[in-house]
Amino acid sequence: MFEFANEALTDFSGGxxxxxMKDALNHVKGQLGKYYDLVIGGQHVSAEGKIVSxxxxxxxxxxxxxxxxxRDQAELAMQAALHxxxxxxxxxxxxxxxxxxxxxxxxxxxKHEFSAWMCYEAGxxxxxxxxxxxxxxxxxxxxxxxxxxLSDRQPLVRITGEDNDLQYIPLGVGVIIPPxxxxxxxxxxxxxxxxxSGNTVIVKPASxxxxxxxxxxxxxxxxxxxxxVANFLPGSGGEIGDYLVEHPKTxxxxxxxxxxxxxxxxxLAADVHPGQLWIKRVVAEMGGKDAIVVDNxxxxxxxxxxxxxxxxxFGGQKCSACSRAIIHDEIYDQVAARVAELTSAxxxxxxxxxxxxxxxxxxxxxxxxxxxxxxxxxxEGTLLCGGDKAPGNGYFIMPTVFGDVKTEAxxxxxxxxxPVLALTRAHSFEEAIALANATEYGxxxxxxxNNRDHLxxxxxxxxxxNLYFNRKCTGALVGVQPFGGFNMSGxxxxxxxxxxxxxxxxxxxxxxxx
Ligand code: NAP
Numbered sequence: 001m002f003e004f005a006n007e008a009l010t011d012f013s014g015g016x017x018x019x020x021m022k023d024a025l026n027h028v029k030g031q032l033g034k035y036y037d038l039v040i041g042g043q044h045v046s047a048e049g050k051i052v053s054x055x056x057x058x059x060x061x062x063x064x065x066x067x068x069x070x071r072d073q074a075e076l077a078m079q080a081a082l083h084x085x086x087x088x089x090x091x092x093x094x095x096x097x098x099x100x101x102x103x104x105x106x107x108x109x110x111k112h113e114f115s116a117w118m119c120y121e122a123g124x125x126x127x128x129x130x131x132x133x134x135x136x137x138x139x140x141x142x143x144x145x146x147x148x149x150l151s152d153r154q155p156l157v158r159i160t161g162e163d164n165d166l167q168y169i170p171l172g173v174g175v176i177i178p179p180x181x182x183x184x185x186x187x188x189x190x191x192x193x194x195x196x197s198g199n200t201v202i203v204k205p206a207s208x209x210x211x212x213x214x215x216x217x218x219x220x221x222x223x224x225x226x227x228x229v230a231n232f233l234p235g236s237g238g239e240i241g242d243y244l245v246e247h248p249k250t251x252x253x254x255x256x257x258x259x260x261x262x263x264x265x266x267x268l269a270a271d272v273h274p275g276q277l278w279i280k281r282v283v284a285e286m287g288g289k290d291a292i293v294v295d296n297x298x299x300x301x302x303x304x305x306x307x308x309x310x311x312x313x314f315g316g317q318k319c320s321a322c323s324r325a326i327i328h329d330e331i332y333d334q335v336a337a338r339v340a341e342l343t344s345a346x347x348x349x350x351x352x353x354x355x356x357x358x359x360x361x362x363x364x365x366x367x368x369x370x371x372x373x374x375x376x377x378x379x380e381g382t383l384l385c386g387g388d389k390a391p392g393n394g395y396f397i398m399p400t401v402f403g404d405v406k407t408e409a410x411x412x413x414x415x416x417x418x419p420v421l422a423l424t425r426a427h428s429f430e431e432a433i434a435l436a437n438a439t440e441y442g443x444x445x446x447x448x449x450n451n452r453d454h455l456x457x458x459x460x461x462x463x464x465x466n467l468y469f470n471r472k473c474t475g476a477l478v479g480v481q482p483f484g485g486f487n488m489s490g491x492x493x494x495x496x497x498x499x500x501x502x503x504x505x506x507x508x509x510x511x512x513x514x
Contacts, residue, residue, distance in 0.1 A: 001101075004142050006477050007108070007134035012126050017112075018354070021126055024112035025352050028120060035065045036214035038073060038234065041080030042227025047073060051234055053211045056123035056360040057350035057394040063121045066210035069235035071243050074202070077231040078249055081173040081200040084228025089170050089198045091226075093151035096196050097144035102223045103192075104140040107133065114184060117212045119352040122183050123359040123394070126352075128314045131475070132185045136216075138478035139189035139496065146501050147196045156509075163512045168505035170198030171281065172251030175244045177237070177265070179257040180362055181317045181417075183209035188216055189478075189495055190254045195229055197504040199251070202231045204241055206257075208362050210234040237261065245269055248276035252504065255284045259415070259441075259488050262286040283503050285490040287415040288319045288443030290473050291436040293458070294335055295429050295449035296328035298470075303448040304338035310446070310472040311421040312346055312399045315358050317366075319489075320444040320466070320474045324405075324412055326424045326432045336403050336423050340384040343399045343421075348390045360394040361418050367395040370418030373411055374400055380412075381405035381422060407435045415441070429454045433461050443485030446473035465492050 010017050032055075037044035049068035055061040069077070088096075107114060114136070115129035124132060154166040174194045178187040187205060194201050205213035217232045233240065245253055245268045255265050262284035269280040292310060294303050310322035327335045351359030361367050367389075374387055377400070386400030397419055405412050405422035412422050426432035429449070436445055445464040449455055455469055465485035466476055476483040482497025484490060493503055 001145065001148070004145050004479055006480065007137045009127070009134055010111070010130045012130070021112045021115065022354075024116040025119065027113060028116040032120065033062050033064065036067065036211060038067045038069050039217050039221075039230075039232035040073065040077045041083070041231065045073065051207050051210050053121055053209065054363070055120050055394070056362050057352065057392070059364070059394050064211035064214070066214060066234045069233045069240050071240060074233060074235070074240040074243050077202045077233045078173065078244070078247055080228040080231055081202055082249055084226060085170075085173060085200045088200050088226065088229050091198070093147045093196075093198070096198065097148050099223050099225050100140040100144040100192050100196055103219050104137045106219060106222060107137050107140075114212070114215065116352070117215055118183060121209050121211050122180060123351045123362060124314060125356050125359050126354070132182055135182065135185035135478060136188040139185065140192045142478050142496060143189070143193045143196050143501060146498065150501055150505070161514055163514055165510045167508050167510070168197070168502070169508050170505060172199060173249055174199050174201045174252045174254055174504065175250050176201050176203045177241060177253065177255045177257065178206060180206035180208035181314070181319070183212045184216065186256050187213055190256060191230060193500055194252075194254055194504045195225075197501050199504055200229050202233050202244060204233050204235060204237070204244065207234065207236065242268060246271070246273060248273040250280060251278060252281040252283070254504075255282065257286065259286045262490060281503065283491055283493045285319075285484055285493060285495070286488060287417075287441060288321070288485060288489050289324065289413065289415055289439040289441045290320055290322055290444040290464070291324040291326050292322045292446040292448065292473055293426075293429075293432045293436050293462070294325060294327040294331070295432070295447070295451060295454055296330040297450045298448045300331060300334050300338055304335055304342055306446065306448070306472040307339050307421070308342040308346070310474045312343065312358055312419050313474055315361050315397070316419040316421070317361065317417055318474055320476065322421065322446070322473050323416060324422050324424060324436070326426050326435050328429065328432065329425045329427050332423075332425050336384060339421070339423065340401050343401050344385045346399050348396050348398060350392065350394065358399055358419060360392070360396050363395065366418060367397065370397055370416060370420060373414075373416045373418070373420055377402045377405070377411045377420060377422070380409035384423070386419070407438050413439055430457065433458055437461070437463050440488040441485065442487040443489035444468070444473040446471065463487070465489065465494075
């Protein structure tokens with residue numbers, strides 16, 4: 001087994017990769033509009049209802065139809081997962097890991113095809129889709145190695161006359177509820193971590209992106225994952241989501257999504273139902289209102305580039321996106337002008353077209369919500385650029401920057417999850433950090449400063465799970481920057497880190513007198 005190394009991102013600036021990506025897009029275009037079944041206990045199962053997945057760049061174009069499970073099918077999936085757990089829990093860690101090494105290898109070979117699906121279904125640009133696939137591969141490679149490490153004999157203090165052994169054993173059946181914004185990477189990471197740890201799962205993908213999830217399930221079938229270990233159950237969060245969260249046989253819930261849904265799951269999961277033998281574990285990674293703090297002594301252009309990249313990569317639809325820049329008053333006007341200039345130069349367009357910087361937002365409800373926030377922003381700050389829908393048959397919004405926004409403004413406090421950035425003035429570095437902390441979230445943050453004392457101050461005082469100095473606040477890498485946030489950003493599970501699999505295992509200590 002090789003050492004883990006992050007998957008390289010594709011250079012699309014020229015050469016064969018560009019042509020291969022165009023071929024993959026053409027191939028996927030020819031596959032649009034197909035129907036995908038549920039997968040329960042290894043069987044393909046249709047459903048009366050269906051989810052229609054649309055291309056956000058061309059909202060009349062159907063990406064696919066996916067069976068929409070009801071509660072009876074959710075129960076069947078639970079029974080299938082319970083049944084499979086009896087054998088999967090005794091399958092050796094190395095054997096379990098090999099399924100994911102194999103899946104990662106196949107995904108690597110078909111990288112552009114997976115990317116192309118996300119260009120069509122999630123409105124990801126080439127580069128954003130490529131990074132999503134690379135992260136999915138990383139998660140599988142990393143967690144598979146992690147499980148092998150955890151299955152080794154663990155270091156305990158040895159005493160004479162006894163053999164003491166600590167083993168990490170799985171929990172049971174888990175419900176995996178990912179968001180649509182990293183529709184492959186996060187789904188794959190949350191699922192593979194739970195399975196490689198010896199659990200069986202029911203995966204309820206986000207309703208905006210069920211087709212790319214179905215593609216991952218095709219891959220799991222291709223590698224021969226035993227029936228019932230992973231069950232594919234698209235459906236309404238409110239209907240089957242609640243049913244599964246409340247089910248007495250659910251052992252854990254691995255959720256990534258919004259604050260409100262995460263809190264609801266946490267509350268529902270706390271109740272004990274007849275036949276339930278355990279306290280359910282809830283891993284809930286939630287929203288952000290991430291800030292970049294800009295000190296008075298920095299390279300203005302460099303900071304402005306980082307702000308614009310962090311704010312408008314994937315149209316601001318990342319939990320780590322910079323939605324606030326808090327800038328020292330002495331250089332505020334120059335930074336604001338440069339940010340507005342760079343933002344105005346971003347090309348908005350259909351995600352699969354070569355050279356587009358910002359694609360559409362994901363669906364009609366996101367579109368409406370973001371435009372509402374832009375209307376609110378007009379009364380809370382000065383519009384510096386954008387501020388309107390952008391042309392096209394999809395959900396296009398101009399990247400928008402508001403200046404002189406107060407920290408208590410709604411656009412400074414509420415997660416918009418779109419291409420909207422608020423700039424705020426601070427009169428000292430300490431005030432800037434206080435303003436950065438003044439939300440209920442605590443996911444990512446960045447500081448641009450050349451003052452060592454200020455960086456040390458931020459290291460102590462800036463209360464976020466992932467803090468970056470003199471670089472953008474997005475783009476955490478598996479294994480390099482384990483990811484998760486504080487406060488209402490979630491349970492700080494640190495996905496892609498050495499602690500992550502412990503969330504899906506329990507430690508059993510066996511002591512034998514010799
Ligand atoms: P969301 O609306 O909360 O949905 C997330 C998932 O929860 C979806 O699969 C959704 O299904 C499901 N769901 C909805 N209601 C449910 C219920 N009552 N019971 C069980 N499941 C339910 O979030 P989203 O819009 O997909 O994703 C964006 C959010 O995710 C943002 O807040 C973003 O910051 C956050 N996020 C956080 C991280 C992180 O690591 N902290 C990473 C990525 C994204 P349906 O689609 O069927 O409603």
